[in-house]
Amino acid sequence: MERRLQLQPRLQLLADMVPEGCRLADVGTDHGYLPVYLLQRRRIRGAVAADIGAEPLAHARRTAEAYGVEGIDFRLCDGLRGIAPDEVDTVVIAGMGGETIIAILEGAAWTKDGAHTLLLQPMTKAADLRYWLAVKGYSFTEERLVWDKSYLYPVLRVTGGGTPQALTERQALTGVALDNDPLYREYLTQQADKLRRTAEGLRRSAKPDAQQRAGAAEALAREIEEKRDTL
Ligand SMILES: C[S@@+](CC[C@H](N)C(=O)[O-])C[C@H]1O[C@@H](n2cnc3c(N)ncnc32)[C@H](O)[C@@H]1O
Missing domain, CATH: 4.10.860 (DNA Excision Repair, Uvrb; Chain A)
Structure with a gap:
């Protein structure tokens, strides 16, 4: 019988926020759990699993093999540098510091084209990331919170191509699309x-x-x- 991969709450929330039927880039895939989970359940059409490290990418390959998932495109590259804009419509960058996420987006101007959905989950410096995104014209379409190992993390859904704006310090710290989240208080x-x-x-x-x-x-x-x- 096929073994079904189960996710921890943080990755589960990200998986739930990935649009059905999309072509996904998972940047910093590490163990590859997210694309393996989504492809195993036929929730997405395809996935590029990218990582800057050879060892994490080998780990991702082993996960895919263990769960009998085929068709993942494994890519050894820094950020989005090895991925072309027309290969994917959704980009997940999760489990990294806000400054690393900013550096990855700075290296891929095409993420601002408005045609790509970005799901970003900073482990630190969420306020810096929100501020940077708003100034660069990315729009926040959704934010959600999740507990993971006694920390509360935000996940941001953004698209590019909007009007640049400067957030106040309070907005950057507390989010701009979180008011209805049950964990917001x-x-x-x-x-x-x-x-x-x-x-x-x-x-x-x-x-x-x-x-x-x-x-x-x-x-x-x-x-x-x-x-x-x-x-
Ligand atoms: C803590 S893991 C997060 C794994 C997974 N995304 C998650 O949320 O559970 C961070 C991964 O990002 C990778 N990474 C760090 N900087 C990167 C970059 N600039 N480009 C691609 N991958 C990167 C690391 O090698 C590591 O495998």
Whole structure:
């Protein structure tokens, strides 16, 4: 009997957000779980599984073999550099820092063409990523939250080709399309707590602008808590 691959919650949410019938690029595929899961269930038409490392790519090949999934195009490349725009319509970049995701998108201007859906899941620096995306004219069509090993992570669905805009610091930190997510209150609490810890550190600092920055961080934490309390 065919073995069915099961996913952990973070990858499961990403799998659920991948459009049915799409041609997928999974950048930084590592173990290859996402494309193997989707192809095993015939949810997508095809997949390029890309990774910068030979060892992760070999791991992905072994996963495909173990689950009897054929037809994945394995690619050893940095980001999207080895993938042509017309090969795929959906790009997943997950499980990496926000700055790495930005660097990958900067190296692939075609992701701004409005014809590609991007699903981005930063492990860190989500605010920097949101800010960068908005300034470059990517539009947020959806954001969702998921718990993974006691951390709360956002997944962003964006497309390019929109009007560039500058997000406020609060928008960048708290997301622009999360209001209806059941975990949003918890996310806002976490963001506010993080700002309060930053402020506490700054209060102890002797740097000339530290007290002013502490005040700004506390004010932003209050603003986020007020937003949370209206939900
Ligand atoms: C922590 S794993 C994430 C695996 C999977 N995407 C997930 O979300 O569970 C990160 C993977 O990204 C790969 N990676 C890091 N930088 C990359 C880049 N610039 N281009 C392609 N792959 C990259 C690493 O080799 C590693 O296999």
